[in-house]
Amino acid sequence: MPPAAETVPDRGEGARTAKPDEHDDAKPDDANPEGAGAHRPGRAGRELARLRHSARLRAASGAAFLSCLVLCLGGALAGSHPFGPTTRNIVDHGQQYLPFHAYWRSLLLGDADGDLFLNWSSGFGSNFLGDYGTYLSSPFDLMVVLFPADRIELALYVITAAKITAAGGAMAALLLTLRRGPWPVAAVLGAAYALCGWTLNYGATVPMWLDGLLAFPLLCLVGEWARAGRRPVLGPLVVAVAWYANFYTAYMATVGAAVVLLVRLLTADGAGRRRLAGLLRAARAVLVGIGLAAPLVVVIFLATRVADPTPEVAFTAVAWTEVFARLLPATASVASPALFIGTPALALALTLPFNGAVAPRVRAAWTAAVCLVALSMQWEPTHLLWHAGASPNGIPYRQTFVLCGLLLMAAWLSIAQGLPRAPALLAAGALLAAMTYAARGSAVVDRWTYPAFAAALTLAVLAAAAVLLARLLARRCTGRLAVGARALPAAAVTLLVLAQAGETAVTAGRIEEQQLGKVAWAPRLGPWHEDMARATAREDAWPRHRTDPGEVPGGNDVLLVGGQGADYYSSLTSDTYSRTLSALGFGFYAKGRHPVGLDHPVTDALFSIGTRMRSRPSAPARTDEPPEATITTTRSAVPPLVTVRPDVRLSASGVRFGDSAFANQELLLGTQVYATPAGLRRTDGSGSVTTLTASCPAGARLWFWAPAFKGTAALAGRPPVDFAGGLPSVQGPMRSLGTVPASGSVRIEVRAAEGTPALPRQPVGCLVQEKLDSALRRLTVTGATAVRTTGHTLTAEVPAGSTGTAVIAVPRISGWSCAAGDAPHAPAQRYLGLLAVPLDGETTTVSCAFRPPGLRLGGALGALALLCLAAIGFRHRFLRRTTRVHPQCTSGSSDGN
Incomplete structure (x- = not known):
């Protein structure tokens, strides 16, 4: 863009021709406590800082608005909820995120059986704090309480849109921090980041990952503050919120922010000591921030160690032709990196290596960073580094949003001081044409890919032509022509917005349509779920016995409709739970991490399922209609949640499950049926x-x-x-x-x-039903006479003189402690995968409590990090006071912070 489009004073385009902007990259707007203009005296410096703050605010607001608008437009083009009848509940979106948000709403409003530590509904009792930290800990997820229970899908869409909107605004603000320039262009590029291919293909249906999309530009800002010695308290707090919201993608964002910080340090002027000080301040902010998030991060980490292991995945790099294809619009795949950022933005990014107006070391450093990050995604050792040492099941390129962000930063650095010269534009065009030609045979290319690409490229060329014409008229014309030339930059921005927004909206719509045809989906929530929720609520008798709602569309049934059942799908599903149910004849999906219910009288007795709901669908499930079903209720006499087994002595028990599910059921039941x-x-x-x-x-x-x-x-x-x-x-x-x-x-x-x-x-x-009935009567007579539960505790009264072992129909996952009578709690024992407490014939009560493993260690680390943060804040405040009293110390205060 020419200087006429700038919103803040700058050196102008003439300075570009005299000398490359070598030092501009070394001085961010936040280079000192008073802003970039603080070195200027009095009112002028404050006015310049105010203008730059205003430009950031405008860019962030514009990017947020454009991101939200285009996202909704893409949904409208696809006809998906809430803009059409088609479901968005594909794979984990319908099986995990939607049910977990429904349960989160119930918990926040006090309607759930458990609390933040324990979920009594799913998996016969599961570690909810781990699931909370994995799926629900983003501050945005609190918005779910603003919606009624029958509008959870809308709530999740609004949460998704809010995260994407915030990511666009944060990136736009970061771009103007990296270098001054026209805020409308920063807004367009910020929106391009928020709606990159990674977001449209992965993040929009895996909402928890979107916190990493937002974290990346925020963590880059933390790096900028660290370079300048500013905001030593806010920086760690931003890191803490990012890691608390979703530590998995926050880790990737932190690695990406480290790459950006290293590039900024390498391209900055100043002594090596100053650069080292900035690097150390950034490391301090990250360590303290992670420490503040440790109470949750440690719990999740330990929960993953006892989760059902998924088969190891051998990483295989995708062909480069596929990588080039994913830069194009309307492509969708889970096997290759979703790198689409919009054709105009990509073309601008490709101009950076050839843009002589940018300092050589800046061009070289940023080009090298982009290329090395791209290569790191294709090499197994660095692939494992991006994913914290474990190659993920499913989508292998989960870190792609970082590369998208780097491409957009490159685009901004090339355009911020004006449209690149013709040689750079022609070289970028040739490179873009070569990549597009190489991708022509890819299987991911859609029928809309090349038409959308051509339309966006045409509009981008027209925008560039408008800028070049404005430049020409401004130099050679006077009077009315010169005045008219001033409107051309606005026209260029309008064309740029149309190109980016139109191509992105088409891409969003086509990706949604393609996903429904390629992956598993669940219908929208509808009368089936609503009727089942009402029926389950009427029958619920917890903890006297469990009420299992059976299968409803989507999975994780009890989270959606209430009750207490086996169905449970989480990345943290306990290995103990999964193996126990598998041995008893239950089924599972997702390689063991999604056990499903079993409609069987023996297992109903084992897990005290006294009421079972069954559904008969009215019609086959459709993508564009809510499901309906006829619901029936069956009540059965079952033993209580706590039974007494006089014949079981845990100290001498060497029993193990065998290879027959029928024999295993009898073993746990205690009799042959x-x-x-x-x-x-x-x-x-x-x-x-x-x-x-x-x-x-x-x-x-x-x-x-x-x-x-x-x-x-x-x-x-x-x-x-x-x-x-x-x-x-x-x-x-x-x-x-x-x-x-x-x-x-x-x-x-x-x-x-x-x-x-x-x-x-x-x-x-x-x-043989007679044998089963006899066993049930015996277990009921000798079982607990009363069972009480709170959020994460269970207490049962057993008949006087009970000996042997109290077997509790709750999986013995890590974190349980139990005791008989008034004895102190100790780590719970297990009997064939369930909680077990030895009885001595004298005690008449059994109690158990659950505390998520790692909570104490995480709390201790968090407390230590809080003390460090307080010390940092105190030192910063002391240095500021010293600076006011002794102004001659100002030059040393920046590095000292």
């Missing part, structure tokens, strides 16, 4: 058909268990039952095939989806 199928025989027929024959007691319930099997199984004369196993990702649950006929003869036809059916050694169990 299945009749072993006599003469079980397997006959493999032609194709993928296998026949199982056996004899069972007449009237027994026939159950089929084959966790790795995918296909159908049918008892003779009964309709087939579907099984969808596929280890290691999916484990099929145990399912009933019907009742054994009066003859006692069992014939099961098993049809595999492909190949020979994968069946365990004992795939069939015949449940």
